[in-house]
Amino acid sequence: MWWATAGIMLVEGVLLAITVASYFYLASRNANWPPLDTAPPEILAGTVNLVLFLVSLAPNFWLKRVAGSGDIQKTRRALYVMILLGAATLVLRVFEFAGLNCRWDFSSYASISWLLLGLLSLQLLTDWADTVVLTIMLFGKHVRAGRFMDVAESADYWNFVVGSAAVGWVILYLIPRWL
Amino acid sequence: MSNLAPITQSHARADWDQGHHNRLEATWKGRPGFWGWFTWSHHKEIGIRYLVTALCFLLLGGILALVMRLQLARPENHLLGPDQYNQFFTMHGTTMMFLFAVPVMFEALATYFVPLMVGARNVAFPRLASFSYFLYLFGGIVLWAMFLLNAGADAGWFSYVPLSGPAFTPGHRADAWSVMVMMTEISAVCVAVEILVTVFKLRAPGMSLNRIPLFVWVETIVAFSVIFALPAVILSSLMLLLDRNFGTQFFNPAEGGDALLYQHLFWFFGHPEVYIVFLPGAGVISTLVATFSRRRPFGYLAIVLSTVSVGFLGFGVWVHHMFATGLPLLSLSFFTAASLMIAIPTGIQIFCWLATIITGKLWLATPMLWVFGFFFIFILGGLTGVMLASVPLDLQAHDTYFVVAHLHYVVIGGAVFPFFGAIEYWFPKITGRMLNEMLSSVFFWLFFVGFNLTFFPMHLVGLAGMTRRIYTYGVDRGWGELNYIETVGAFLMGLGVLFFVINLILSARRGRVAGDNPWRAGTLEWATSSPPLAYNFLYIPVVQERETIWEDEAHPERAGVVTGLRDEAREMLVTTVVDAYPDHRLLLPAPSIWPFWAAVVVCGTAICTVFQPWAFVVGSLLFGIVLIGWFWPSEEETAAQHKGEKWDNATS
Numbered sequence: 001m002w003w004a005t006a007g008i009m010l011v012e013g014v015l016l017a018i019t020v021a022s023y024f025y026l027a028s029r030n031a032n033w034p035p036l037d038t039a040p041p042e043i044l045a046g047t048v049n050l051v052l053f054l055v056s057l058a059p060n061f062w063l064k065r066v067a068g069s070g071d072i073q074k075t076r077r078a079l080y081v082m083i084l085l086g087a088a089t090l091v092l093r094v095f096e097f098a099g100l101n102c103r104w105d106f107s108s109y110a111s112i113s114w115l116l117l118g119l120l121s122l123q124l125l126t127d128w129a130d131t132v133v134l135t136i137m138l139f140g141k142h143v144r145a146g147r148f149m150d151v152a153e154s155a156d157y158w159n160f161v162v163g164s165a166a167v168g169w170v171i172l173y174l175i176p177r178w179l
Numbered sequence: 180m181s182n183l184a185p186i187t188q189s190h191a192r193a194d195w196d197q198g199h200h201n202r203l204e205a206t207w208k209g210r211p212g213f214w215g216w217f218t219w220s221h222h223k224e225i226g227i228r229y230l231v232t233a234l235c236f237l238l239l240g241g242i243l244a245l246v247m248r249l250q251l252a253r254p255e256n257h258l259l260g261p262d263q264y265n266q267f268f269t270m271h272g273t274t275m276m277f278l279f280a281v282p283v284m285f286e287a288l289a290t291y292f293v294p295l296m297v298g299a300r301n302v303a304f305p306r307l308a309s310f311s312y313f314l315y316l317f318g319g320i321v322l323w324a325m326f327l328l329n330a331g332a333d334a335g336w337f338s339y340v341p342l343s344g345p346a347f348t349p350g351h352r353a354d355a356w357s358v359m360v361m362m363t364e365i366s367a368v369c370v371a372v373e374i375l376v377t378v379f380k381l382r383a384p385g386m387s388l389n390r391i392p393l394f395v396w397v398e399t400i401v402a403f404s405v406i407f408a409l410p411a412v413i414l415s416s417l418m419l420l421l422d423r424n425f426g427t428q429f430f431n432p433a434e435g436g437d438a439l440l441y442q443h444l445f446w447f448f449g450h451p452e453v454y455i456v457f458l459p460g461a462g463v464i465s466t467l468v469a470t471f472s473r474r475r476p477f478g479y480l481a482i483v484l485s486t487v488s489v490g491f492l493g494f495g496v497w498v499h500h501m502f503a504t505g506l507p508l509l510s511l512s513f514f515t516a517a518s519l520m521i522a523i524p525t526g527i528q529i530f531c532w533l534a535t536i537i538t539g540k541l542w543l544a545t546p547m548l549w550v551f552g553f554f555f556i557f558i559l560g561g562l563t564g565v566m567l568a569s570v571p572l573d574l575q576a577h578d579t580y581f582v583v584a585h586l587h588y589v590v591i592g593g594a595v596f597p598f599f600g601a602i603e604y605w606f607p608k609i610t611g612r613m614l615n616e617m618l619s620s621v622f623f624w625l626f627f628v629g630f631n632l633t634f635f636p637m638h639l640v641g642l643a644g645m646t647r648r649i650y651t652y653g654v655d656r657g658w659g660e661l662n663y664i665e666t667v668g669a670f671l672m673g674l675g676v677l678f679f680v681i682n683l684i685l686s687a688r689r690g691r692v693a694g695d696n697p698w699r700a701g702t703l704e705w706a707t708s709s710p711p712l713a714y715n716f717l718y719i720p721v722v723q724e725r726e727t728i729w730e731d732e733a734h735p736e737r738a739g740v741v742t743g744l745r746d747e748a749r750e751m752l753v754t755t756v757v758d759a760y761p762d763h764r765l766l767l768p769a770p771s772i773w774p775f776w777a778a779v780v781v782c783g784t785a786i787c788t789v790f791q792p793w794a795f796v797v798g799s800l801l802f803g804i805v806l807i808g809w810f811w812p813s814e815e816e817t818a819a820q821h822k823g824e825k826w827d828n829a830t831s
Contacts, residue, residue: 003303003375003376003379003380004303004304004372004376007372007375007376007406008372010372010406011372011406011410014407014410015410015413015414018410018411018414018444018447019414022414022418022429022440022444025437025440025443026429026435026436026437026440029435029437029440030435035435104421104425104426104427105425105426105427105428106428106434107428107434107435107436108428108429108431108434108435108436108437109435110427110428111421111422111427111428111429111436112429114427115417115418115421115427115429126803129803133807133810137811137812141814141817142811142812142817144812144817144820144821145820145824146820
């Protein structure tokens with residue numbers, strides 16, 4: 001199962017990398033990035049979200065440890081924390097979209113920014129939903145040793161989600177201010 | 180310590196054990212019945228589905244080509260109008276590249292043969308394999324349905340912007356193309372992940388990395404290429420869909436976009452794509468050359484390293500498809516050099532194959548005809564490729580039939596010839612019967628002669644100025660005679676393929692019974708029955724050397740099998756990555772219909788989103804529900820897992 005998670009991370013990582021490359025390509029084709037009639041994205045929501053992501057690494061690390069030890073009570077508690085944190089990041093994502101200061105059809109800058117944020121948000125949403133389902137599966141008759149392994153790998157995947165979010169933050173919030 | 184029997188190696192020759200066979204059959208066999216068919220997730224069934232579907236697309240794409248050739252046979256012909264012709268060449272290229280070449284060379288052959296060649300009972304993610312197949316099938320059906328409704332994609336097989344953008348292609352023609360591309364390429368990426376994990380973790384014990392067959396090496400490297408290349412076209416198709424239907428400006432220069440972004444993304448995929456198509460062909464050649472020279476391949480390490488080099492270098496040459504777009508000189512020079520460099524590892528492989536043949540005992544069976552055909556055709560294509568890699572020549576030949584000639588020589592020579600050789604070679608394994616020798620020979624010669632008659636004159640007519648994608652040409656051009664010859668050649672090829680199809684159908688029913696190993700080959704797929712039983716191997720073999728069968732024949736006292744795996748559960752042995760030491764047991768999930776429904780939901784969502792954006796939200800929710808169904812464990816699975824676990828009360 002680790003290999004499946006690694007496979008997903010590899011594929012999504014490549015997709016993200018190519019999207020980022022496209023972002024820089026479009027930036028290189030424009031004298032002003034963002035265009036003069038578009039302000040850079042509001043930094044508050046995105047930065048709070050980034051901090052939330054980074055803070056979540058600690059309970060995530062704890063989750064992986066308790067899942068590896070097979071302690072079902074502690075694993076469930078750690079999962080509740082991760083679900084709450086995940087929900088908070090999702091809510092903040094909505095504010096991030098609003099803070100982009102442009103509709104997706106204004107310019108190529110707007111389009112690529114929405115696409116990047118959209119792909120990252122889709123990744124976040126699917127992982128959050130997966131975490132919820134895994135939590136449900138830790139109740140009832142389907143509990144088996146492999147579930148703990150699934151949870152541990154999900155924790156690894158969350159690290160990847162945080163890494164992607166950090167890269168996204170740099171691209172979306174810092175690059176328009178630097179270029 | 181688990182409750183199960185320990186896994187050991189037995190040095191006794193594995194005798195037939197009817198009880199063991201019965202239990203394995205019951206465990207691994209697919210569910211019967213109509214709905215049962217949709218649940219099958221065994222690699223052999225999925226592989227056959229890919230093969231048959233891809234062959235159907237080959238025939239459809241071929242028919243398109245024959246009609247195009249009829250249109251071009253005479254100047255100022257009126258068989259097809261310009262709009263129809265645009266649809267025809269777009270559909271021909273798209274079908275051949277996306278719906279035939281990659282699915283057959285990579286997905287079909289790898290899914291069927293890689294588990295057999297590494298001594299596994301199934302691929303690593305069987306439900307994903309089923310999902311991938313149905314996604315591919317539905318993508319192809321969507322594309323062809325639109326074509327048959329006279330709303331087919333018509334902007335070329337690569338669908339460049341701005342032609343395919345919202346300004347110049349209204350309606351949903353290019354959307355169908357984009358949807359198909361996204362679905363089939365996601366399907367290929369899924370298969371790539373399965374193949375990688377199967378090769379790295381599910382090999383038979385003792386099959387260290389330096390003992391895996393060359394075909395498996397090649398498919399592994401191709402799987403890596405697929406993972407790194409295909410996301411680029413998935414992204415470019417997604418961007419095209421968004422530009423066309425949601426008002427985004429990725430490719431609109433007026434709003435800061437760039438049409439060349441599309442070309443960069445497409446060709447960053449497109450060049451590795453042709454290596455994804457060619458390298459499995461090279462892997463087939465390595466296999467056939469070894470078997471029919473009665474010796475192991477010469478230069479195993481050189482061939483592996485060359486394949487890796489081609490895989491890497493393939494990512495560094497994409498701009499040679501864009502030489503005429505006005506890029507800076509430094510960029511052009513770099514990509515010329517890189518494109519020329521690819522000839523080196525390719526040449527190394529060719530010399531290794533020649534050395535194998537020369538130093539072996541050649542058996543000129545029918546599959547070898549295709550090998551020699553490959554040498555002739557592919558090398559010619561490679562030579563024109565080196566010519567086109569040079570910018571000054573490319574600027575003259577770009578968008579002429581010279582390029583059409585080159586690409587058909589390399590793709591048909593490099594992939595289709597080896598593919599037909601692979602069918603000749605592996606048909607006995609898949610069906611248990613031999614193909615008819617006479618029909619096979621007639622097919623080969625018709626196809627070989629027809630191919631050269633069709634595509635060699637295209638070099639000349641291209642250099643004489645005939646451009647690509649024109650539905651007709653004037654009488655005064657002087658291209659009429661060569662085009663007529665090309666059409667005759669195309670119909671010879673078509674006739675040959677007809678013999679092939681007849682041969683497949685007749686031989687599958689009434690061909691000579693093949694036996695386990697009619698070619699006396701050395702790799703593991705020949706160490707089991709023809710066709711293989713549902714569970715592949717009665718006992719997983721322990722591997723001591725590369726060509727396991729030949730090694731076991733030479734040293735029978737060292738042959739061994741694995742004992743201790745359960746036969747009442749879908750259990751496989753996971754081994755370490757490099758040396759294939761036994762690592763742990765793996766329980767595969769049962770066959771399921773959820774992958775089929777998942778593919779239906781993805782296809783439905785993709786189509787509906789083109790017409791109504793909110794369909795994406797609804798479709799995603801549905802997909803989430805289907806995924807939960809897919810992963811939700813059954814009672815049977817949980818019970819099988821529990822049997823292998825020992826629980827400490829403190830943690831339960």
